[in-house]
Amino acid sequence: MELQEAIRSYTQKALSYYGDAQNEEFFRRLKQKEFVTLRCTRCGKIMFPPRPVCPACHSDKLAWVALPRTGTLYAFTQQQKAFRFSAPDVIGLVELEGVGRIMTKINGSFEDLRIGMEVELEFLVLDDGGVVHQFRPTGRNG
Amino acid sequence: MKVNVLGAAVTPVQPSLKTTVKEMILDVFIRAVADAGIEPGDVEGLFITPQGFAGMSSAMLACNLADYLGLSLKSLSMEECGGTSSTVAFHYAMDEILTCRNSINVVIGLDVKFEPFEDFEFGLPESIFTQHSLYGIHFARYGIGTPVPFYALSSQRYMHEYGVTPEDAAELAVLLRENACKNPNAQFRKPITKEDVLTSRMISPPLRLLDCTTFSTGAAACVLAAENIRGKKPHVDIRGFGEFHHASNFIPPQASITTFESVRRASAEAYGAAGIKPGDIDVAEVYDVFTYTELMVYEDLGFFEKGTAARHVRDGETRIDGRLPINPSGGRLSMGHPAGATPMLEFAEVLWQLRGEAGDRQVKAPGLGLVHAEHGMLNGGIVIIMERH
Numbered sequence: 001m002e003l004q005e006a007i008r009s010y011t012q013k014a015l016s017y018y019g020d021a022q023n024e025e026f027f028r029r030l031k032q033k034e035f036v037t038l039r040c041t042r043c044g045k046i047m048f049p050p051r052p053v054c055p056a057c058h059s060d061k062l063a064w065v066a067l068p069r070t071g072t073l074y075a076f077t078q079q080q081k082a083f084r085f086s087a088p089d090v091i092g093l094v095e096l097e098g099v100g101r102i103m104t105k106i107n108g109s110f111e112d113l114r115i116g117m118e119v120e121l122e123f124l125v126l127d128d129g130g131v132v133h134q135f136r137p138t139g140r141n142g
Numbered sequence: 143m144k145v146n147v148l149g150a151a152v153t154p155v156q157p158s159l160k161t162t163v164k165e166m167i168l169d170v171f172i173r174a175v176a177d178a179g180i181e182p183g184d185v186e187g188l189f190i191t192p193q194g195f196a197g198m199s200s201a202m203l204a205c206n207l208a209d210y211l212g213l214s215l216k217s218l219s220m221e222e223c224g225g226t227s228s229t230v231a232f233h234y235a236m237d238e239i240l241t242c243r244n245s246i247n248v249v250i251g252l253d254v255k256f257e258p259f260e261d262f263e264f265g266l267p268e269s270i271f272t273q274h275s276l277y278g279i280h281f282a283r284y285g286i287g288t289p290v291p292f293y294a295l296s297s298q299r300y301m302h303e304y305g306v307t308p309e310d311a312a313e314l315a316v317l318l319r320e321n322a323c324k325n326p327n328a329q330f331r332k333p334i335t336k337e338d339v340l341t342s343r344m345i346s347p348p349l350r351l352l353d354c355t356t357f358s359t360g361a362a363a364c365v366l367a368a369e370n371i372r373g374k375k376p377h378v379d380i381r382g383f384g385e386f387h388h389a390s391n392f393i394p395p396q397a398s399i400t401t402f403e404s405v406r407r408a409s410a411e412a413y414g415a416a417g418i419k420p421g422d423i424d425v426a427e428v429y430d431v432f433t434y435t436e437l438m439v440y441e442d443l444g445f446f447e448k449g450t451a452a453r454h455v456r457d458g459e460t461r462i463d464g465r466l467p468i469n470p471s472g473g474r475l476s477m478g479h480p481a482g483a484t485p486m487l488e489f490a491e492v493l494w495q496l497r498g499e500a501g502d503r504q505v506k507a508p509g510l511g512l513v514h515a516e517h518g519m520l521n522g523g524i525v526i527i528m529e530r531h
Contacts, residue, residue: 007270014274014282023279048395049280055389075302075399077294077346085285093295093393100395103284110347115302132283 105134148373149178150490155478179374187217224517253480297434304449311433312339322472329478358478362486384411387522402520405442420444424508427488485515
């Protein structure tokens with residue numbers, strides 16, 4: 001538990017240096033089981049991860065929009081030594097329509113995964129109470 | 143207006159710090175200046191990198207060095223931009239000559255091994271702060287503690303899109319090791335076989351241990367001068383320079399992860415400045431730290447068609463005695479990878495090749511040499527082209 005406390009404390013310190021309000025809001029909404037990002041109201045760009053200014057046109061007029069809850073597995077791997085999560089830690093890129101490929105945890109065994117599989121969103125509750133997104137195969141194709 | 147390359151010096155690439163950081167800097171500085179045939183007091187500008195990606199602070203190291211090296215300088219700086227840091231320092235040093243402020247500048251890249259793969263470091267709570275800084279706040283939350291998974295995802299896509307196999311990657315790893323065996327400064331000099339690569343420990347599939355380089359310790363220096371100043375060695379100068387930083391961090395949501403804009407744009411700028419084509423290059427040192435991505439970089443530098451680098455490597459074209467020798471030093475995979483120093487190690491290798499001083503790994507009479515450096519997962523890149531006259 002001392003280790004968990006230290007991880008939490010150093011994460012907070014890192015976020016106080018390198019974070020932003022949009023990152024904080026993203027994870028606050030994940031805790032409420034909302035999977036959202038920001039869309040530029042000027043040029044229409046959907047950005048991920050969320051940030052204060054549109055990377056396409058630099059407008060700060062942004063609005064939260066829901067992200068698709070199903071996508072396609074674009075690539076995947078696993079870390080034999082995991083940082084924060086239990087090993088092996090399966091991670092991948094999931095292609096969301098209109099958004100692009102996002103990095104995510106994958107709930108599935110490495111051996112059973114295939115590029116092109118349909119995957120769907122899940123919320124993973126961590127020991128520290130935080131929530132992260134993960135995707136698992138729907139079994140509908142691939 | 144041209145910039146001459148007068149000299150260079152490197153330390154052997156080591157798994158850990160053998161002397162102190164300052165002794166390492168002093169060592170390459172003194173030997174590079176001697177190689178250039180000038181006196182230390184002739185140096186007008188000193189441009190260095192931090193002492194590593196992570197770990198202890200490098201603050202004020204450059205300021206300290208003016209005293210330690212006994213140099214009164216017109217320019218003094220420490221430059222940081224990930225793996226390209228020493229080439230960014232090089233860019234500054236080159237520009238101070240091109241704008242006629244300075245006549246002789248020294249660039250020093252250095253790095254002290256950072257050990258994120260060891261359990262005691264990997265899980266250390268203090269390292270979490272560094273991980274957020276290195277990989278970004280979003281990726282860090284998803285457990286990214288090293289760049290390896292990013293490259294694994296890129297490698298898997300490369301296999302998927304172009305039919306490249308683990309055997310292809312192993313072929314490259316074995317060739318680089320053969321080259322390193324001829325390089326007394328390389329960290330890894332025990333011969334390996336394809337079987338060794340294909341059965342080495344899995345790190346992050348498809349990347350096995352011998353598909354990856356390792357963080358190392360080392361330093362390298364080079365001496366640049368105005369075009370009217372010649373050293374005592376054969377005349378080599380800078381023919382082209384290119385730099386490009388793509389608006390992305392490791393894995394972009396839309397841009398390709400099997401072909402890299404930074405490599406294509408930086409090299410196109412350098413080829414344009416030199417008035418040459420990729421096929422004119424006689425020897426190249428490229429910066430990549432995993433087998434599959436190294437193949438992609440060969441392609442993005444314009445040496446081979448997309449998806450065909452493995453075939454050209456298999457045909458022996460990139461060997462020391464091949465049509466286009468690449469990474470005769472052993473490359474990052476077998477020379478070892480002190481990231482801050484790596485591009486200057488490459489630069490020194492190309493300089494020695496052009497001068498005909500590369501010993502057992504000498505490429506036959508090269509005239510044009512290329513050095514490539516990158517940061518992130520090829521998010522930014524710098525390309526330097528040199529010519530022997």
